[in-house]
Amino acid sequence: MKKLTIYLALTLLFFCFQMSSQELAILKYQGGGDWYANPTALPNLIKFCNNNIDTTINSKPETVEVGSSSIFQYPYLHMTGHGNVVFSDEELDNLRNYLLSGGFLHIDDNYGMKPYITREIKRLFPDTPLEELGAEHQIFKNIYSFPKGLPKIHEHDGQRPQAFAISINNRIVLLFTSESDLGDGWEDPTVHNDPVEVREKALQMGANIITYAFKN
Template sequence: MDKFFAFCFILITSLVFAQDMAVLKYKGGGDWYSNPTALPNLVKFCNDNIDTNINENIQTVEVGSIDIFQFPFLHMTGHGNVFFSDDDAENLRKYLISGGFLHIDDNYGMEPYITKELKKVFPNKELKEIPRDHEIFSTAFEFPNGLPKIHEHDGKAPQAFGIFHEDRLVLLFTFESDIGDGWEDPEVHNDPEDVREKALKMGANILKYAFTN
């Protein structure tokens, strides 16, 4: 069986039978391991509030590994450099066009590196700002103004960018929001409860969209 179709079979099986997610490990020296409490807290919030049944065992997978095809949802974050080899980029592209979903959350400082590396993944596609009326802002909770602002860095408005394949949003890049910080344990950043709640609700929207589209 062709490797590409084997990957598709693995991914489709995962999509049908599991709601699993993983942290994406990448090369380049960036801190892919940032926000260690974020995803466990988000999973618990979703399972408690939007009737998901997401596996609470958050695993780590390398971008160039076939293992990414076991997870319908991948989360990537960090502050610094990102590097994808040609094999990494091809693997990630096949994953995304086969039905997978990648959320990249800029934890401040990641943007110039990840935008450059994404050109290896989709040479003919551009990150496009997602309009506020897109369903990702209303799948579980209403965000009529779009992506919420969780942490201040450069004083810029939060933006949600995406890459689409055949009209499906396959990659979400959240910028100037730092939404993952809002998912962390309260004592990590001492965010007000209403700010954490906004972050978790928007995270729930992202997960619900990824698992149902």
């Protein structure tokens, strides 16, 4: 009964903030992975969105911890890194409640994160498998068109880019992008020296993801 009361209170808190909020936050997690990677990525993506798709997102994203009730203040959470990820049972409960209440989590593998985060996603939603999104999904065409699906930004292992999702009631609540590294494409040009057209593709795909998160 106590858990239900807390869940309902957090759900109400989330919807109160969601109705008036277009904000992003970086998700801080335990396990040793570098959750703080790509420090210029989200600020650049926010600037691109505010300039091109009429969002009014705060230019400096906040950082929130997985187990904190603060996550319910943000309709969009971003998570990245290269290494290990570990969620406690309490953190899993909090994150699950957030996602089932209308929240959205984008996990962008910065290279090396996949085996750890997919393990934790199975714990988060044990009865709902990650499914790859086809190129026809609306997230690839709601603002900018990506006829082939998720763009390839960095080579890494040379494998094709893939977007996986957990969907609840036909709404993506968790998006995991792999072998693309969108975040590197969002960073300042001098960080990776990516060509302008590559950075543009990364930012446009990021804008599509944010549009989906805010409107669904």
